[in-house]
Amino acid sequence: MSAALIDGKAVAASLRERIADDVADFAASAGRVPGLAVVLVGDDAASAVYVRNKAAACAAAGIAGHEHRLPADTSEEALLAVVLGLNADPSVDGILVQLPLPPQIDASRILAAISADKDVDGFHATNAGRLATGLPGFVPCTPLGCLHLIRSVGPDLRGAEAVVIGRSNIVGKPMAALLLGADCTVTIAHSRTRDLPEVARRADILVAAVGRPEMVRGDWVKPGAIVIDVGINRIASTPGRTKLVGDVHFAEASAVARAITPVPGGVGPMTIAMLLANTLEAARRHAGLA
Numbered sequence: 001m002s003a004a005l006i007d008g009k010a011v012a013a014s015l016r017e018r019i020a021d022d023v024a025d026f027a028a029s030a031g032r033v034p035g036l037a038v039v040l041v042g043d044d045a046a047s048a049v050y051v052r053n054k055a056a057a058c059a060a061a062g063i064a065g066h067e068h069r070l071p072a073d074t075s076e077e078a079l080l081a082v083v084l085g086l087n088a089d090p091s092v093d094g095i096l097v098q099l100p101l102p103p104q105i106d107a108s109r110i111l112a113a114i115s116a117d118k119d120v121d122g123f124h125a126t127n128a129g130r131l132a133t134g135l136p137g138f139v140p141c142t143p144l145g146c147l148h149l150i151r152s153v154g155p156d157l158r159g160a161e162a163v164v165i166g167r168s169n170i171v172g173k174p175m176a177a178l179l180l181g182a183d184c185t186v187t188i189a190h191s192r193t194r195d196l197p198e199v200a201r202r203a204d205i206l207v208a209a210v211g212r213p214e215m216v217r218g219d220w221v222k223p224g225a226i227v228i229d230v231g232i233n234r235i236a237s238t239p240g241r242t243k244l245v246g247d248v249h250f251a252e253a254s255a256v257a258r259a260i261t262p263v264p265g266g267v268g269p270m271t272i273a274m275l276l277a278n279t280l281e282a283a284r285r286h287a288g289l290a
């Protein structure tokens with residue numbers, strides 16, 4: 001391996017310490033702590049783990065976590081009522097409705113109902129539009145965390161060739177908008193892109209967010225590139241066991257790249273750190289301290 005390891009866990013830990021300090025300063029000025037409501041519908045095991053991690057991270061940062069667990073058969077109207085209640089609750093600065101939602105619920109209707117000024121996930125169309133047009137708003141946590149990691153190894157992004165593989169509203173599109181905002185030349189590639197390896201090989205900064213285990217091979221990576229792996233795929237390893245791998249074939253890519261994020265310990269911990277940062281920012285705005 002020749003690439004430097006981008007230690008997302010360590011970067012996230014130091015960010016979280018700074019956020020905890022800033023939360024304490026906020027509480028001293030505002031006379032209250034920031035509040036984050038996390039809504040989980042159903043009992044998907046992986047979602048339950050993320051929600052627990054978010055609750056622990058809030059507690060460590062001094063943010064009040066309000067957890068709402070609803071049964072898997074919750075109706076869209078009932079979930080909507082919960083969201084509207086949180087919109088109206090002044091102790092709640094940020095609202096996160098854990099995705100995916102069960103099939104009887106139209107996720108886009110729920111996301112549209114979250115007050116844009118409490119949308120710390122940055123999934124509301126108003127915040128997506130603000131990001132697309134360069135206005136201040138909430139930026140989705142995963143791409144925001146990726147940008148931090150990229151800047152930690154390559155602070156000057158002007159004119160760099162960036163290729164984002166994946167076009168989701170949650171990662172690919174906002175990631176491209178952030179890189180464009182940093183003056184990169186940005187390509188969004190996806191499952192219909194012709195000759196994906198060739199396109200990927202152009203990248204000085206390669207972000208993989210497709211959800212396909214180890215799809216990006218070593219010969220897709222330009223020598224010296226920065227590689228950011230957003231994928232979190234649980235695959236079978238030795239009989240009866242599973243392991244987490246990214247969307248990048250780590251062993252191959254790390255022989256070619258200049259710097260690369262691991263899975264786990266790369267982008268995932270940054271997502272949670274950015275959620276705390278967005279929640280603090282929401283609280284500052286609500287308190288008139290932004």
Ligand SMILES: Nc1nc(=O)c2c([nH]1)NC[C@@H]1CN(c3ccc(C(=O)N[C@@H](CCC(=O)O)C(=O)O)cc3)C=[N+]21
Binds near residue numbers: 097099100244263269
């Ligand atoms: N409304 C909403 N907002 C989200 O931000 C959201 C969501 N729904 N649904 C699910 C995905 C997934 N997600 C992760 C957050 C942290 C890790 C994380 O910390 N991962 C660790 C550990 C992974 C593990 O051990 O399972 C790591 O990569 O090192 C992973 C995944 C947030 N999501």
Ligand SMILES: [Mg+2]
Binds near residue numbers: 021025
């Ligand atoms: Mg201080």
